[in-house]
Amino acid sequence: MSTQPTQAGLDAYWMPYSSNREFKANPRMITGAEGAYYMDDRGRRIFDGLSGLWTCGAGHNRTEISSAISKQLGELDYAPAFQFGHNKAFELAERLAAMAPGDLNRVFYVNSGSEAADTATKIARAYWRQSGQPNKTRLIGRAKGYHGASWGGISFGGIGNNRKLWGHALDADHIHHTWRPEQAFTQGSPEDGAERADELLDRIALHDASNIAAVIVEPFSGSAGVIIPPVGYLKRLREICTEHNILLIFDEVITGFGRAGATFGADAFDVVPDMICCAKQITNGVIPMGAVLIKDEIYRAFMEAGGAEHNIELPHGYTYSGHPVACAAALATLDLLERDQLIPRVAEMAPYFEQAIHSLKGLAHILDIRNYGFAAGLSIAHKDGDPAIRPYKIAMDLWEKGFYVRYGGDTLQLGLPFITESHEIDSLINAMGESIKNAE
Numbered sequence: 001m002s003t004q005p006t007q008a009g010l011d012a013y014w015m016p017y018s019s020n021r022e023f024k025a026n027p028r029m030i031t032g033a034e035g036a037y038y039m040d041d042r043g044r045r046i047f048d049g050l051s052g053l054w055t056c057g058a059g060h061n062r063t064e065i066s067s068a069i070s071k072q073l074g075e076l077d078y079a080p081a082f083q084f085g086h087n088k089a090f091e092l093a094e095r096l097a098a099m100a101p102g103d104l105n106r107v108f109y110v111n112s113g114s115e116a117a118d119t120a121t122k123i124a125r126a127y128w129r130q131s132g133q134p135n136k137t138r139l140i141g142r143a144k145g146y147h148g149a150s151w152g153g154i155s156f157g158g159i160g161n162n163r164k165l166w167g168h169a170l171d172a173d174h175i176h177h178t179w180r181p182e183q184a185f186t187q188g189s190p191e192d193g194a195e196r197a198d199e200l201l202d203r204i205a206l207h208d209a210s211n212i213a214a215v216i217v218e219p220f221s222g223s224a225g226v227i228i229p230p231v232g233y234l235k236r237l238r239e240i241c242t243e244h245n246i247l248l249i250f251d252e253v254i255t256g257f258g259r260a261g262a263t264f265g266a267d268a269f270d271v272v273p274d275m276i277c278c279a280k281q282i283t284n285g286v287i288p289m290g291a292v293l294i295k296d297e298i299y300r301a302f303m304e305a306g307g308a309e310h311n312i313e314l315p316h317g318y319t320y321s322g323h324p325v326a327c328a329a330a331l332a333t334l335d336l337l338e339r340d341q342l343i344p345r346v347a348e349m350a351p352y353f354e355q356a357i358h359s360l361k362g363l364a365h366i367l368d369i370r371n372y373g374f375a376a377g378l379s380i381a382h383k384d385g386d387p388a389i390r391p392y393k394i395a396m397d398l399w400e401k402g403f404y405v406r407y408g409g410d411t412l413q414l415g416l417p418f419i420t421e422s423h424e425i426d427s428l429i430n431a432m433g434e435s436i437k438n439a440e
């Protein structure tokens with residue numbers, strides 16, 4: 001069977017978040033995957049330096065997950081999630097509730113990170129309405145925050161390019177991101193800057209807390225090029241939200257399930273939010289799934305305000321919420337992370353990765369390197385006013401050398417598989433050094 005798409009196929013497929021014209025002139029076709037590597041149509045092995053799209057930390061084609069999926073398909077391929085249940089959804093919810101920090105012991109299933117962010121913010125707004133404070137509708141995000149591609153995500157998210165095409169669809173405002181030029185090349189969290197969270201007080205002064213439903217932030221951002229919060233910043237956000245009766249939502253679509261060297265970013269930074277959004281790593285990327293982990297008090301408020309027992313307390317959900325195959329994949333993923341101790345492994349290997357990635361400091365065009373756990377971002381100098389050309393060229397050169405890394409805006413991003421060995425880190429960093437030196 002051919003591994004090359006037909007011209008009709010190339011014409012028909014409008015690829016997401018892709019430069020379609022560039023790709024279709026020179027298709028990069030992935031034909032297989034195993035562990036930390038892809039295979040391409042030229043028979044090459046390519047190291048997966050972003051774990052898919054921050055999804056496949058346990059490595060590709062894990063038989064533990066695929067056999068759980070096959071078994072599930074043989075038993076129950078689909079069950080309606082509205083008004084009916086199947087046991088794996090409850091088993092997984094119990095498991096996630098036990099893993100979540102604090103009293104985030106209620107689980108709402110979705111199918112993606114975008115849906116998780118929409119769901120958490122919808123719950124926040126509905127919660128305040130249920131609680132007799134219907135004016136608390138405004139959402140506060142951060143500049144450079146990425147919360148998905150839906151109308152909600154592009155509104156409380158802070159990605160300028162999204163605004164260019166779609167504008168702003170929801171009642172949302174933003175505080176700045178935390179990055180400052182003087183902290184360039186910091187390893188891990190910058191020591192200074194916790195007070196940047198106080199900008200939230202300005203938004204509260206402007207809008208009044210009586211109009212604000214929730215603050216939504218990523219513990220550290222991935223898509224914007226891995227921006228790490230200063231020590232104490234997230235704690236300060238938590239304090240301000242608590243003082244002013246505003247819900248705090250952590251979007252852990254990237255940081256959840258090991259990326260930060262802890263189960264959640266909330267654990268890594270020792271802060272308990274009111275809700276956590278997750279997706280991606282929850283099934284090791286094998287099947288779409290997401291979830292929102294919700295604090296007990298919020299769930300109980302909905303149940304108490306629910307009226308007659310046959311009433312639906314939250315008219316929200318998706319056809320595929322808690323899909324049995326996704327639940328089976330998630331349970332197998334959590335088993336695998338635990339059995340192979342992959343999350344502690346990330347914590348253990350992170351200092352090695354940190355030293356390696358920061359060894360690129362000093363090369364031409366590199367303006368900053370940031371890292372946490374098994375995530376890193378590099379800012380690359382713009383060329384002739386074009387922020388994206390150098391990261392694109394470097395990433396393509398790396399693809400030719402057998403390494404996949406992500407490029408976005410003026411950044412390169414790394415999210416290593418949790419199973420990465422130190423010699424693989426060395427090879428990746430050597431190749432990156434060469435590709436960066438080759439960039440004009």
Ligand SMILES: Cc1ncc(COP(=O)(O)O)c(C=O)c1O
Nearest residue numbers: 112113114146147148251253254
């Ligand atoms: C923090 C965060 N939230 C939400 C999303 C959106 O996830 P999805 O593409 O699954 O909708 C992403 C995707 O990268 C993300 O990084």
